[in-house]
Amino acid sequence: MSLTLEQVRRVAQLARIEISAAEAESTLGHLNGIFSLIEEMQAVDTRGVEPMAHAQDLAQRLREDKVTEVNRREAYQAVAPETEAGLYLVPKVIE
Amino acid sequence: MITRSLTALAQALAAKEISSVELTRIYLDRIARLNAKINAYITVDPEKSLAQARAADELRASGKSGPLTGIPLAQKDIFCAKSWLTTCGSKMLGNFVSPYDATVIERFNAAGAVVLGKTNMDEFAMGSSNETSHYGVVRNPWNVECVPGGSSGGSAAAVAALLAPAATGTDTGGSIRQPASLCNLTGLKPTYGVVSRYGMIAFASSLDQGGPMARSAEDCALLLNTMAGFDERDSTSLDRPVEDYARELSAPASTKPLAGLKIGLPKEFFGEGCAPEVMKLIEAAIEEYRKLGAETVEISLPNMKLAVPAYYVIAPAEASSNLSRFDGVRFGYRAPEYADLNDMYSKSRAQGFGAEVKRRILIGTYVLSHGYYDAYYLQAQRIRRLIAADFSEAFKQCDVIMGPTSPTTAFRIGEKAADPVQMYLSDIYTIAVNLAGLPGMAVPGGFANGLPVGVQLIGNYFSEARLLNVAHRYQQVTDWHLQHPAGLD
Numbered sequence: 001m002s003l004t005l006e007q008v009r010r011v012a013q014l015a016r017i018e019i020s021a022a023e024a025e026s027t028l029g030h031l032n033g034i035f036s037l038i039e040e041m042q043a044v045d046t047r048g049v050e051p052m053a054h055a056q057d058l059a060q061r062l063r064e065d066k067v068t069e070v071n072r073r074e075a076y077q078a079v080a081p082e083t084e085a086g087l088y089l090v091p092k093v094i095e
Numbered sequence: 096m097i098t099r100s101l102t103a104l105a106q107a108l109a110a111k112e113i114s115s116v117e118l119t120r121i122y123l124d125r126i127a128r129l130n131a132k133i134n135a136y137i138t139v140d141p142e143k144s145l146a147q148a149r150a151a152d153e154l155r156a157s158g159k160s161g162p163l164t165g166i167p168l169a170q171k172d173i174f175c176a177k178s179w180l181t182t183c184g185s186k187m188l189g190n191f192v193s194p195y196d197a198t199v200i201e202r203f204n205a206a207g208a209v210v211l212g213k214t215n216m217d218e219f220a221m222g223s224s225n226e227t228s229h230y231g232v233v234r235n236p237w238n239v240e241c242v243p244g245g246s247s248g249g250s251a252a253a254v255a256a257l258l259a260p261a262a263t264g265t266d267t268g269g270s271i272r273q274p275a276s277l278c279n280l281t282g283l284k285p286t287y288g289v290v291s292r293y294g295m296i297a298f299a300s301s302l303d304q305g306g307p308m309a310r311s312a313e314d315c316a317l318l319l320n321t322m323a324g325f326d327e328r329d330s331t332s333l334d335r336p337v338e339d340y341a342r343e344l345s346a347p348a349s350t351k352p353l354a355g356l357k358i359g360l361p362k363e364f365f366g367e368g369c370a371p372e373v374m375k376l377i378e379a380a381i382e383e384y385r386k387l388g389a390e391t392v393e394i395s396l397p398n399m400k401l402a403v404p405a406y407y408v409i410a411p412a413e414a415s416s417n418l419s420r421f422d423g424v425r426f427g428y429r430a431p432e433y434a435d436l437n438d439m440y441s442k443s444r445a446q447g448f449g450a451e452v453k454r455r456i457l458i459g460t461y462v463l464s465h466g467y468y469d470a471y472y473l474q475a476q477r478i479r480r481l482i483a484a485d486f487s488e489a490f491k492q493c494d495v496i497m498g499p500t501s502p503t504t505a506f507r508i509g510e511k512a513a514d515p516v517q518m519y520l521s522d523i524y525t526i527a528v529n530l531a532g533l534p535g536m537a538v539p540g541g542f543a544n545g546l547p548v549g550v551q552l553i554g555n556y557f558s559e560a561r562l563l564n565v566a567h568r569y570q571q572v573t574d575w576h577l578q579h580p581a582g583l584d
Contacts, residue, residue, distance in 0.1 A: 008457070015415060015460040016422070016437065017453055018445035030454055031461075033516045034407060041404045041474055044481075051476035052483060054301050054331070055287035055532020061330055075194040081429035088424055091436045 002032050096121060097257045098579060101166060101314040104260055108155065108165045115155070115165030119148040119209050122167050126212065126258050129583055132239065135253035137172050137230045138180045139212035147209040154207050163321055164207030169259035171250050172213040173220055174305070175294040176200045179210065183296045184218040184228040184246075187421050187428045187447035197294025198326045199263060199305055206321045211259050215249030218449045219418065220270055220298045222246050223521045226512050227451040234508070235278060236580040237546055241505035244274030250308050251278035256583050261309035261318055265295060267302045268406055269500075269525025272537040275308055276500035276549025279539045281566060281576055282308040283315045286556050287532035288333035290319075291326035299413035300331070302406075302529040311576050312538070312566035316341035319559060335557070343564035351388030352568045358384060359394035359493030364524060369502045372543035377499050380540040380550045380569065384497070387568055392493050396485040401478045402527035403519055408462050408475035409530070414452075415459025421447060454515060483531040486553075495565055496553040499524050500537040504546035524551055534559050538566045539575040547575075 008028050012019040019027065073086055082089040096104075096113065107113050123141045130136050144167065151165035175181045175193035177200075182188045196204065203210075217227040225233040225248025233248040235241040236256035243252040247264030251274035254262050264271035266284035275282030283306045290305040297303060307318035319340045326332040346352070360381065365374070381391060423429035423443030430442035448456070462471035489496060501521060511517045528535040533556060537549035550569075554562040570576050 003461075007461075011457050011461045011464070013441075014464065015456050016419075016440040016444055017448070017456065018438075018441040027454065027457065030515055031457060033514070034454070034458060034519070037516050037519065038404045038407055038471070041401055041408070041478055042470070044398075044401060044474075044478060046474060046477035046481070049477040049480050051473050052480035053476055055483075055530075056331070056333065058331075058333075061334075063327065072194065076425075079191055079194060079426040081423060081427075090424055091433065091439055093436050 003028060003035065097125070097260070099260070100311055101163075101261055101309065101317050104166055105162050109160070115148040115151040115209060116145060118165065119144050119167045119211065122211055122259060129256060129258060132234065132583075133236055133252050133256050133258070134231050134233050135214055135249045135256060135258055136169070136212040137182055137184070137215050137249065140179065143179070144209055144211055151207045151209060161206050162317055163203065165209065166260065167209040167211040168203060169211050169214045169250055169253045169262035170200065171247055171263050171265060172216055173265050173296045174200050174263060175296070176210055176213065179213060181213065181296070182230065183220070184216040184230060185448065185452070186229040189229070189428060191426055195294060198291035198328065199295065199322055202321050202324070208321070214247070214253050214262060217246035217248065218452050219296065219414070220246040220265055220267055221414070221451050221455055223269070223273055223518050224506070224511065225249065225274070226508065227449055229449060232508055235505045236583060237279065238505065240507055241546065242277070242508055244277035244501070244505065246270040247308060248274050251275055251280055254278070254280055254308060254310065255580060257579060261307065261314050263305060263322070264308045265303055265305045266529065267298050267410060268529050269522040271306050271308055272525050272535055272549070272551060273501050273522060275537040276551070277505040277547060279547035279575065279578060280308050280537070281310060281312050281315050281539065281570075282306065282537045283319060283559065283563070284528065284535050285319065285323065285559055286534045288331050289323045289557075289559070291324070291329040291332050293326055293328040297417040299410040300417060301413060302410060304529070311570055312563045313341065313344055316344060316563045338560060340560050340563055343560050344567050348571055353384065353565065354388030356389040356495070356565065357493040358389050358391045359489050359496045360391055361394050361396045361399065361489065361496060361498060363396050363399040364498030368523060369499050370504070373499050373501070373503060373548050376541040376543060376548045377550055381497060383569060383572065387572065394489045394492055394496070396482070396489060396527065398478065398481045398485050399527055402482055402530060403523055405475040405478040405482070406526045406530060407458065407519060408471050409479065411455040411459035412463050412472055413459070415456045415463065418452070418456055423447070451515070479530045482527050486527075486531045486533060490555045495558070495562065498551050500549040500551040504543050504548060528553055532556070534562055536562050536566055538569060539578075541575050542578070
């Protein structure tokens with residue numbers, strides 16, 4: 001299998017990573033190299049094998065439904081690019 | 096002082112031969128003189144380190160000290176440490192001063208250990224050479240033209256260059272074991288779930304595991320005793336009884352301390368693909384193990400060759416999801432100019448991430464996208480189960496598995512940087528261990544052309560204490576782990 005330049009652009013758009021024409025070219029070459037490695041998997045018959053999502057086959061641990069975190073808004077917003085009155089600022093989304 | 100083990104340093108501190116402030120200063124002075132040559136640390140902050148050292152000395156004076164009280168340690172820059180810059184090797188987090196401590200940091204702080212600095216690493220732990228760091232390549236103290244391995248390359252180089260007595264690392268596909276091997280350290284990746292991932296910046300959540308990097312198995316055991324333990328803030332942390340990982344190490348030395356131990360040698364590790372000079376040393380180490388009383392048995396891990404392909408689906412898939420949090424809104428880098436919200440995301444991510452991280456996000460996004468999920472992601476997860484099953488079969492015939500950690504010694508800076516596939520293949524012996532979630536170690540096994548070679552030990556789930564003992568018995572009869580690089584004074 002080999003990717004097309006159009007697919008690289010599409011995936012970059014899905015991933016929200018701006019990509020220049022030159023970058024898309026070189027990325028295409030690298031990704032195709034990586035996918036040729038990945039393709040080795042495809043020859044294996046895995047019918048009947050249960051997918052393994054996790055290293056330990058354990059049920060998700062649940063915690064009690066109670067508040068455990070204290071409000072640390074100021075500390076967390078101190079590292080934000082832009083805030084105002086305790087809110088995160090982003091470019092206008094709704095006209 | 097700087098070549099002493101952690102136990103010896105603890106004794107010196109207890110005997111008032113030296114204070115934590117004095118010890119910390121010795122390392123800070125060395126870092127000030129030598130870090131420019133190695134680039135092992137991204138951040139050092141003598142004031143903060145010395146304040147912690149003073150507090151440790153006070154704790155000791157009040158009679159409340161433990162084995163790590165006052166010991167300075169290098170922390171991989173993937174662990175969030177409150178009020179420390181925590182970059183994860185990325186421009187994306189170039190301004191991120193963490194508002195909280197990772198559980199690992201919290202546990203070391205509670206033990207009275209001193210943060211000596213934050214070590215360099217491949218960006219978001221994605222790399223095997225420490226060349227993807229936004230903060231520059233790290234140089235291997237054994238040969239500064241060579242890489243230290245990655246992604247915990249800064250931690251490995253710091254300990255090897257005696258810029259720290261020990262360090263932490265994280266291992267998603269070999270990132271503790273491979274740099275340990277390339278820098279002559281002892282490194283341990285615990286069973287998945289043993290060390291909390293809370294505050295450890297996520298790369299591939301089902302594979303990431305923190306662990307110690309030090310000179311000896313004894314030092315690793317001491318560190319793991321503090322690092323390991325249940326943490327309710329990590330949903331995959333395992334709630335198990337507390338263990339003393341050093342418990343087997345104090346048994347008296349004897350001529351055949353490993354009598355009865357069965358070492359499995361996977362034929363897939365001993366075929367083509369490993370440099371002959373590396374293999375020669377691995378075989379010599381195995382011979383040494385036979386002298387210690389161990390038996391060897393040939394085993395097979397038939398799906399081993401599929402580990403790298405499956406990993407490069409699973410790890411990027413998880414990474415693409417984990418790294419979606421870096422969007423320039425709540426923390427991290429935001430592009431200076433943008434048109435609208437989408438443009439802000441796309442530009443911030445394009446400018447904040449390096450090339451390798453972008454590649455992996457793109458692979459992950461692709462394999463998770465509609466129409467490809469079954470063919471790639473689910474297929475990789477099925478293969479993951481086959482690989483885990485191979486190990487459980489193998490452990491019916493042996494107690495530990497042994498082989499090389501890395502197929503070569505440290506390679507030259509730039510040698511593999513242009514070809515991701517070549518770089519990925521430097522982890523052929525380590526990746527399967529992460530997919531299965533097993534514990535693995537790298538242990539110094541000698542030198543080929545002046546560069547270190549590490550023996551890899553793989554154990555069954557929760558066999559850390561045994562692995563450490565198997566490494567320790569070898570270190571009692573060899574002195575590879577006590578060798579230091581020349582020309583760094």
